[in-house]
Amino acid sequence: MKEYTQPDGVVRRLPKYYRYLSDLKQMGIARVSSKDLSKRIGNTPSQVRQDFNCFGGFGQQGYGYDVETLYNAIGNILGLNTCYTMVIIGAGRLGQALANYTYFEKKGFQLTGIFDVRSSLVGKQIRGVDIRHIDELSQFAKDNPVDIVVLAVPKEQTNEVADLAAGLGIKGIWNFAPAELSVDEQILVENIQLSDSLMTLGYRIKEAEDNQNS
């Protein structure tokens, strides 16, 4: 397994802090305590302080955090001033929904291509980005370096497409297929497994009902 410098929990909380600070900034709030941050994030004030200490700490005893400073610092830590190029493989409904999600662009993730095996889709565009045949992917990636591949293909094709993507010199895969990928350790994989998430919710509902009935 890949060894990370920062533990997964901290890194997963960073975008949440960032979103909350963005809300506070919009509301014109200048200062926030670790207590208020923890309430919103669902952890404890000491965890908040510990999280920020992983990156050098930004607070001041008795004052809390300056919203603007912390917002910018977390943005830098997350690398939101870096621009990543991204292609989507699989232009089915999920791939199309992702291609249309403009929020990513604001965070520095630029969609440069969409690929599919279905010739009926090839030649169409989503937000000005061409859908190309998957056979063109290797050449495309030579001409336009790709940082991130978004996998939105059916489960059965996942490993084949992941291997193809891994050969392109990419840095990361954002995987929506309900399958664990086995690619080179150098390639970072982030999974969004919709059905796992829904099953987890189903389990929690059942657990709550069982507890009520017992």
Place this chain on the structure above:
Amino acid sequence: MKEYTQPDGVVRRLPKYYRYLSDLKQMGIARVSSKDLSKRIGNTPSQVRQDFNCFGGFGQQGYGYDVETLYNAIGNILGLNTCYTMVIIGAGRLGQALANYTYFEKKGFQLTGIFDVRSSLVGKQIRGVDIRHIDELSQFAKDNPVDIVVLAVPKEQTNEVADLAAGLGIKGIWNFAPAELSVDEQILVENIQLSDSLMTLGYRIKEAEDNQNS
């Protein structure tokens, strides 16, 4: 914060075990060791045994696990023999992609309605399910009890719609909006935050590059 009977890590691994066992079953494999399970899931053999011990344990020293038995047991634990009714609020691209994802139905989650504020969408159908105006939601939920609300609305409308949903007597919310919900503790919330996930991937890529350069 809500107290769960089983820790989050275990519950989140259950769908992964379930998916892997389903693959093994399809391949005609009858028996699996905790070592093989752990390799696939990305934890340790002792964690695998510990996970299953939370639910009474299913293995036998020196034999491992019977794939069919374990698959059925985890399906039962996850409540996949239970049927939940589900409505989607927000029939934009993401809502439509989710409405079209038939995989959920196989796991017992039945889509019964789709709601939106846009009258241009009202009256259309996705997979035979009507898109209705959000104003009809309360009456609909009285006539057709709803277990789970899927929130696929823009961030700005999230809390208003979450409050509306919470008043319907639902059991859970599957939230795709990039916002933390503040609803009654009785309602279980499962978040899928796409932009958080992508930002996490961006962070990991940057971290790996920083490590290489240092």
